[in-house]
Amino acid sequence: GENVExxxxxxxxxxxxxxxxxxxxxxxxxxxxxxxxxELGKGPQLIIDIRSNVGEKKDQRIAVTLNKxxxxxxxxxxxxxPEDSAVYFCAASSRGSQGNLIFGKGTKxxxxx
Amino acid sequence: DTAxxxxxxxxxxxxxxxxxxxxxxxLGHDTMxxxxxxxxxxxxxxxxxxxxxxxxxxTVPNRFSPKSPDKAHLNLHIxxxxLGDSAVYFCASSQFRQxxxxxxxGTRLTVV
Numbered sequence: 001g002e003n004v005e006x007x008x009x010x011x012x013x014x015x016x017x018x019x020x021x022x023x024x025x026x027x028x029x030x031x032x033x034x035x036x037x038x039e040l041g042k043g044p045q046l047i048i049d050i051r052s053n054v055g056e057k058k059d060q061r062i063a064v065t066l067n068k069x070x071x072x073x074x075x076x077x078x079x080x081x082p083e084d085s086a087v088y089f090c091a092a093s094s095r096g097s098q099g100n101l102i103f104g105k106g107t108k109x110x111x112x113x
Numbered sequence: 114d115t116a117x118x119x120x121x122x123x124x125x126x127x128x129x130x131x132x133x134x135x136x137x138x139x140l141g142h143d144t145m146x147x148x149x150x151x152x153x154x155x156x157x158x159x160x161x162x163x164x165x166x167x168x169x170x171x172t173v174p175n176r177f178s179p180k181s182p183d184k185a186h187l188n189l190h191i192x193x194x195x196l197g198d199s200a201v202y203f204c205a206s207s208q209f210r211q212x213x214x215x216x217x218x219g220t221r222l223t224v225v
Contacts, residue, residue, distance in 0.1 A: 032212035043117075043203055043216035044156070087154060099144060099210040100169055103156040 006104025023090035136204030
């Protein structure tokens with residue numbers, strides 16, 4: 001089955017700096033890669049996603065890149081702000097599966113003012 | 114309007130008790146899920162229902178029994194609760210095989 005590895009487990013940056021979180025996956029059939037942000041006491045919230053027919057997607061300060069050959073994808077946050085502090089999860093899913101998500105173990109991002 | 118709502122938000126109970134968690138979605142999705150988040154924040158699929166039919170049943174003890182009365186509702190009943198069942202349980206929904214889940218705010222279960 002699918003296995004998703006996520007690094008780093010913790011990341012601390014200064015406000016205004018960029019943050020990068022990386023994930024690798026094992027199942028070449030996976031074709032959907034979302035990123036979720038989880039704030040304390042809340043459920044995961046989708047912030048951006050990418051499908052395997054696209055190499056990069058951007059939404060304001062957030063971007064995701066996908067390298068299908070190497071089976072890895074990354075989240076890039078530019079001009080970080082204190083409110084970006086949260087736990088970020090990457091995930092993978094395959095249309096051949098039942099649609100459930102396989103999650104990475106999460107990255108705790110701290111943005112220091 | 115809450116898209117995926119689950120109740121209760123907190124549940125504290127003694128070992129051996131039976132408890133239920135309820136979930137409802139108003140997004141018109143045809144697939145609903147239960148995920149478990151352990152103390153290390155790891156999220157793992159437990160069950161999935163598509164149009165009221167069970168399609169995923171991961172290696173979860175049979176003390177856990179999901180029930181879907183209709184496409185908009187998915188409940189989780191847990192028998193004979195154990196200390197190791199303490200976790201946050203998240204309900205989610207999506208269109209079948211479309212991937213993008215909408216999650217509820219979670220139910221923190223504490224077994225004492």
